[in-house]
Amino acid sequence: MKIGILIFDEMTQLDATGPFEAFARIPGATVLLVAKHRRPVVAQFGLTVIPNTDLRYCPKLDILCVAGGSGVNDLLLDDEVLEFVRRQAKTAKYTTSVCTGSLVLGAAGLLRGKRAACHWASLPMLAAFGAKPSAKRIEHDGKLITAGGVTSGIDFGLWIAAKLAGRTAARRIQLMIQYDPKPPFRAGTPRQAGARLTRAHVRKNEEFQAARAALVARAAARLP
Amino acid sequence: MKIGILIFDEMTQLDATGPFEAFARIPGATVLLVAKHRRPVVAQFGLTVIPNTDLRYCPKLDILCVAGGSGVNDLLLDDEVLEFVRRQAKTAKYTTSVCTGSLVLGAAGLLRGKRAACHWASLPMLAAFGAKPSAKRIEHDGKLITAGGVTSGIDFGLWIAAKLAGRTAARRIQLMIQYDPKPPFRAGTPRQAGARLTRAHVRKNEEFQAARAALVARAAARLP
Numbered sequence: 001m002k003i004g005i006l007i008f009d010e011m012t013q014l015d016a017t018g019p020f021e022a023f024a025r026i027p028g029a030t031v032l033l034v035a036k037h038r039r040p041v042v043a044q045f046g047l048t049v050i051p052n053t054d055l056r057y058c059p060k061l062d063i064l065c066v067a068g069g070s071g072v073n074d075l076l077l078d079d080e081v082l083e084f085v086r087r088q089a090k091t092a093k094y095t096t097s098v099c100t101g102s103l104v105l106g107a108a109g110l111l112r113g114k115r116a117a118c119h120w121a122s123l124p125m126l127a128a129f130g131a132k133p134s135a136k137r138i139e140h141d142g143k144l145i146t147a148g149g150v151t152s153g154i155d156f157g158l159w160i161a162a163k164l165a166g167r168t169a170a171r172r173i174q175l176m177i178q179y180d181p182k183p184p185f186r187a188g189t190p191r192q193a194g195a196r197l198t199r200a201h202v203r204k205n206e207e208f209q210a211a212r213a214a215l216v217a218r219a220a221a222r223l224p
Numbered sequence: 225m226k227i228g229i230l231i232f233d234e235m236t237q238l239d240a241t242g243p244f245e246a247f248a249r250i251p252g253a254t255v256l257l258v259a260k261h262r263r264p265v266v267a268q269f270g271l272t273v274i275p276n277t278d279l280r281y282c283p284k285l286d287i288l289c290v291a292g293g294s295g296v297n298d299l300l301l302d303d304e305v306l307e308f309v310r311r312q313a314k315t316a317k318y319t320t321s322v323c324t325g326s327l328v329l330g331a332a333g334l335l336r337g338k339r340a341a342c343h344w345a346s347l348p349m350l351a352a353f354g355a356k357p358s359a360k361r362i363e364h365d366g367k368l369i370t371a372g373g374v375t376s377g378i379d380f381g382l383w384i385a386a387k388l389a390g391r392t393a394a395r396r397i398q399l400m401i402q403y404d405p406k407p408p409f410r411a412g413t414p415r416q417a418g419a420r421l422t423r424a425h426v427r428k429n430e431e432f433q434a435a436r437a438a439l440v441a442r443a444a445a446r447l448p
Contacts, residue, residue, distance in 0.1 A: 024269035045248035149402025171411035178373025180412025188404025
């Protein structure tokens with residue numbers, strides 16, 4: 001059972017490291033961090049991870065998981081990455097993503113007509129790829145499983161663990177990682193955070209999101 | 225504002241990467257991954273991270289956070305590491321840990337008479353260091369803040385963000401990382417998981433935990 005997580009510079013590291021912690025504890029699973037190049041990957045805020053393999057040498061995966069983050073923008077028109085995603089998706093049991101990783105699945109042409117999740121701030125952009133944007137924390141549509149923003153990847157990792165190894169194995173992993181979350185505040189979604197805080201965040205990221213939307217439009221225009 | 229996370233081989237990577245994601249988003253904060261040596265740190269299950277600095281060159285930290293994991297066993301009698309922890313704790317605003325990182329704080333002599341949290345499976349061992357074991361997800365006793373097992377580090381990271389930058393900043397970080405957890409199962413504590421699953425886990429780790437208990441006893445015997 002081979003699970004590959006696609007990582008890249010300026011990814012949100014928790015998009016990858018959250019599910020990694022659940023995946024790695026699945027009995028019989030091997031988790032590979034896959035990057036375009038073999039050099040260390042520098043995530044947002046500088047956390048630096050050494051990948052296990054690259055696009056070319058990555059074996060056939062049972063599960064492909066694409067992380068998200070601001071670095072997604074650099075992948076949306078990257079044919080080498082998109083071709084890798086398409087190729088793996090053909091034979092994978094599940095093709096998956098966390099956070100804005102679903103934009104990469106969209107750019108690879110895998111979301112047409114599918115329900116898919118994403119980080120709330122970029123969720124509407126999925127429509128450009130023909131997807132049906134879903135505000136769920138875990139969205140499941142056939143072979144496609146997509147998680148919402150960042151920390152959704154932990155819920156998603158346990159969900160995948162159950163799919164692959166059964167409910168008891170997944171519950172055992174949950175016990176090992178003591179996942180009985182107790183957020184100190186209630187602000188994990190725009191609704192919980194309220195209009196004012198959400199607006200402040202959206203305004204601060206306006207320029208970045210506009211650049212992303214332009215890339216998404218170009219990527220969508222290239223789809224057959 | 226300098227926040228240092230002590231990382232080491234065979235740590236549980238999510239103990240470090242969970243709080244990192246919250247810490248790094250605190251306005252004005254710099255997060256350093258500190259290791260005994262500058263070479264890459266290989267966490268449990270092989271995830272490999274490049275540290276930013278080492279014990280010797282690490283600047284004075286405002287917050288020290290010690291990660292946990294099976295590699296904690298190698299630190300309990302390591303004078304270089306324990307001396308680093310003691311030195312930083314003298315001037316830090318908060319000395320903190322996630323998961324079994326609190327055993328390292330105990331071995332450094334910082335827990336005597338203090339309430340402290342830990343991963344549930346190793347929690348009773350804190351008593352050897354004179355601590356009052358606490359089953360809370362975040363325990364706060366003076367300058368000491370300790371989190372429970374693995375994923376507690378995310379709740380803890382947001383809690384620290386609020387302490388350092390205020391409640392609004394922390395809530396904004398929670399919104400950014402979309403932290404509205406929805407665990408697919410209810411098995412995050414021994415009580416939730418039930419006696420059978422908990423016993424299965426404990427039995428499988430009996431040998432490791434016995435070795436750890438012996439190291440804890442030796443570390444405790446060395447305290448002045």
